[in-house]
Structure formats: structure tokens, C-alpha cells
Amino acid sequence: MLGVERLRALCAVAEYGSVIAAARHLHLTPSGVSQQLAKLEKEVGTPLLEPYGRTVRLTAAGRLLVRRGRAILALLARAESEVSSLDSDVNGELRIGSFSSASRVVLPRAIAQLRALHPAVEVSVVADETDSLLPSITRSEIDLAVVDSWLTMPLRLPENVVHTRIHEDVADVALPSDHPLAGMERVELDALAEMPWATWRRGEAFHTWLVQTLRRRGVEPVVRYEVPEFAAQLEFVAHGLAAALIPRLAKVWVPNGVSIVPVYPALRREILAVRRRDADRPVIKAGIDALSSVFSAHVNSSHIIADTAARFPS
The missing domain is CATH 3.40.190.10 (Periplasmic binding protein-like II)
Known part of the structure; x- marks a missing residue:
């Protein structure tokens, strides 16, 4: 019979790409994971891993067993959860x-x-x-x-x-208080085509969203200030250097020199x-x-x- 913890070790190697990374995830030593894998190979009677450069990769048998193992581990987790749910106590x-x-x-x-x-x-x-x-x-x-x-x-x-x-949640636009549109009840993003922007770093989800959102409104954004914090972005706005899109959930306080204006259509x-x-x-x-x-x-x-x-x- 296949051991559950040995299947878990094999699936972890497949997930994380190496014995060392799998051991870190499982809170075991690399030698402990290797022993589990050796026992599993003995149980199934065929190699499950093979050398690949400085690391290892799954054999065809290993890939098959990982697919089945993931399904088995998911079923076991569900069984444990269902048993726990019979107990109405929250702990x-x-x-x-x-x-x-x-x-x-x-x-x-x-x-x-x-x-x-x-x-x-x-x-x-x-x-x-x-x-x-x-x-x-x-x-x-x-x-x-x-x-x-x-x-x-x-x-x-x-x-x-x-x-x-x-x-x-909704994102509003933060503008310098002396901007011509700062006193508007709402603003359309295409009216801000000349503004530079402050947002998160390139490659981060919010940066990508801001660029895509502005492009959909006909604006090719110039992102001049990449700072990974909304409060810091608002400081650039306060000094008249940029505009920023700020979710209301992130707007704990607004510094002097910044006006928050709703966007139309709303950014949700x-x-x-x-x-x-x-x-x-x-x-x-x-x-x-x-x-x-x-x-x-x-x-x-x-x-x-x-x-x-x-x-x-x-």
C-alpha cells in the first residue's frame, strides 16, 4: 500500500521543482524527503525521479503518480474537513x-x-x-x-x-489641488492625458491595471514615479508632480495639497x-x-x- 506522506513528498517535489525546496515546504530535511521518495520507489517498483542537470525531474511513472497523488491528497483533505465540520465548535x-x-x-x-x-x-x-x-x-x-x-x-x-x-471597492483619481479639474464632481480619465502618473512598480498588478485602464480611455500613460505604497504616491501628488489612482480602501488619509475626485465611468x-x-x-x-x-x-x-x-x- 502506498504511504500518504510519501505521496505528499513526491507531489511537493513536483510542485516546487527540487528535493530541497520540497523539504523546506514540508518542514523536513532534504535527506528525510529523499528517504520518503526511495521508499515510494521501492513500493511501486520503478524509478520516479531521474537526474536532470543539477537537479531531478519526474519520470513518466512519477508524473502519473503525481496526478493520482494530488487527487488522493485532495480527497483526504476533504474528508478531514468534512469530519471537522461535524463539530459545530469554531476552534x-x-x-x-x-x-x-x-x-x-x-x-x-x-x-x-x-x-x-x-x-x-x-x-x-x-x-x-x-x-x-x-x-x-x-x-x-x-x-x-x-x-x-x-x-x-x-x-x-x-x-x-x-x-x-x-x-x-472603487478607485478615485488623486490630483494636485491647483489642477483645473480638482474641483470637479467627477472627471473622465481622457481629460488627464497630459498628466504624469505615480503608481506601483512595473510588473506589479496595480501598475498593469492602471496602464490598461488609461489606454482603454485613450490615454497613453507616462508613469514617472514607481513607488510601492499609496501613501507615498499621494505625496508626489501633493507636490504637484503627478496624478494617481487610489482605491478608497487604501485611502486612510489625504495630505494637504491633494484633491480626491471620483472617476467616470467608475473604476470598480x-x-x-x-x-x-x-x-x-x-x-x-x-x-x-x-x-x-x-x-x-x-x-x-x-x-x-x-x-x-x-x-x-x-
């Missing part, structure tokens, strides 16, 4: 990943609410970009991820991931809570409920802030 560990704006603004309140309702829950958090969080979900490195999906650049979710829509994104399809423990469902509750409360306060900023620019 245990909840590992959450989130993009930075949500981590700073909403997540602390959601965790505090969850812990107040369920003191036995232990929560850990890692902040990262959406593109990095999705692989962490599929590899079961985290249980729940808060990610964003712009309607003009929709997020593609892996097949084994399900999502719950917990919020809709969905905030999603995602989990593996086979991960439905009560603690994960409780985490989603807490996030939904806190985001719902944040919607009202965000609308108040946005209306105030539009009517009374700094």
Missing part, C-alpha cells in the same frame, strides 16, 4: 493571507471580532500580492485569502478554489475571500463571516469619506 488555527490595503485597514478588526466570538481560534496573517496568495491557497500554505479583482482586469481563479464576494473592483474547495472547516467559514461583517461596516464609512473628500478637497 483551531486559521491562516489568512491578504493584499496590503485590506491587511492594514480591515483585517485587524475582522480578526478582533472573530477572536471575541471564538476565543479558541488562533489566527496568523501574511500580507502579499494577490498573484502570490492564490498559489499559497492551492498549496494549502494558508486557509483563507483576501484578494482583489478589477472588473476591467478580472482575476482568474484556480479550478480548486472557491470564492465569496465580500466587498466592492471586487474584494473576494477565497479558499480551497475542500477546505470548509467551521473556523474558515467563521473567518469569512467576520470579514464580510467588517467590510460591510467599512462600506458606509468609505462612502462618507469619499463624499467629504470630493466636496471639500484639501
Whole structure:
């Protein structure tokens, strides 16, 4: 009979590309992973890995066993989750990943609410970009991820991931207060064709979204300031150097010299809570409920802030 932990070791080597990387993920030593693989090869009676330069690659038998092994491990995870769900008590560990704006603004309140309702829950958090969080979900490195999906650049979710829509956010344009359009109730992006822009670094999702969004409005953007923080981008705007697109979720404060103006048509994104399809423990469902509750409360306060900023620019 094939050993589950040996299958897990083989799948980890396939996922991470080497014995050393697989060992790091599994919290084992490389020799421990190698021993698991040697025992698995003995059980199936054929080599599963072969030398490939300075590393190894799967044989045909290894590739077949990885496909079957992933299905077996998914079934086992689902069985464990279903057994756990029979217990209505919400307890245990909840590992959450989130993009930075949500981590700073909403997540602390959601965790505090969850812990107040369920003191036995232990929560850990890692902040990262959406593109990095999705692989962490599929590899079961985290249980729940808060990610964003712009309607003009929709997020593609892996097949084994399900999502719950917990919020809709909007991006406004930040302009220097002395800009001719700073006092408008709303502005169309094609009216800003001559403005340089401040945004995140090239290759990051928000940079790509900004460029695509402006091009759809007939503007070829000049991104002059690549700074990986919305607060820093607003400082460039405050000194009259650039415009910036700022999601309301990220707009904690607005410095003097900046006017926040709604964009027409509105630039919307969905905030999603995602989990593996086979991960439905009560603690994960409780985490989603807490996030939904806190985001719902944040919607009202965000609308108040946005209306105030539009009517009374700094």
C-alpha cells in the first residue's frame, strides 16, 4: 500500500521543482524527503525521479503518480474537513493571507471580532500580492485569502478554489489641488492625458491595471514615479508632480495639497475571500463571516469619506 506522506513528498517535489525546496515546504530535511521518495520507489517498483542537470525531474511513472497523488491528497483533505465540520465548535488555527490595503485597514478588526466570538481560534496573517496568495491557497500554505479583482482586469481563479464576494471597492483619481479639474464632481480619465502618473512598480498588478485602464480611455500613460505604497504616491501628488489612482480602501488619509475626485465611468473592483474547495472547516467559514461583517461596516464609512473628500478637497 502506498504511504500518504510519501505521496505528499513526491507531489511537493513536483510542485516546487527540487528535493530541497520540497523539504523546506514540508518542514523536513532534504535527506528525510529523499528517504520518503526511495521508499515510494521501492513500493511501486520503478524509478520516479531521474537526474536532470543539477537537479531531478519526474519520470513518466512519477508524473502519473503525481496526478493520482494530488487527487488522493485532495480527497483526504476533504474528508478531514468534512469530519471537522461535524463539530459545530469554531476552534483551531486559521491562516489568512491578504493584499496590503485590506491587511492594514480591515483585517485587524475582522480578526478582533472573530477572536471575541471564538476565543479558541488562533489566527496568523501574511500580507502579499494577490498573484502570490492564490498559489499559497492551492498549496494549502494558508486557509483563507483576501484578494482583489478589477472588473476591467478580472482575476482568474484556480479550478480548486472557491470564492465569496465580500466587498466592492472603487478607485478615485488623486490630483494636485491647483489642477483645473480638482474641483470637479467627477472627471473622465481622457481629460488627464497630459498628466504624469505615480503608481506601483512595473510588473506589479496595480501598475498593469492602471496602464490598461488609461489606454482603454485613450490615454497613453507616462508613469514617472514607481513607488510601492499609496501613501507615498499621494505625496508626489501633493507636490504637484503627478496624478494617481487610489482605491478608497487604501485611502486612510489625504495630505494637504491633494484633491480626491471620483472617476467616470467608475473604476470598480471586487474584494473576494477565497479558499480551497475542500477546505470548509467551521473556523474558515467563521473567518469569512467576520470579514464580510467588517467590510460591510467599512462600506458606509468609505462612502462618507469619499463624499467629504470630493466636496471639500484639501
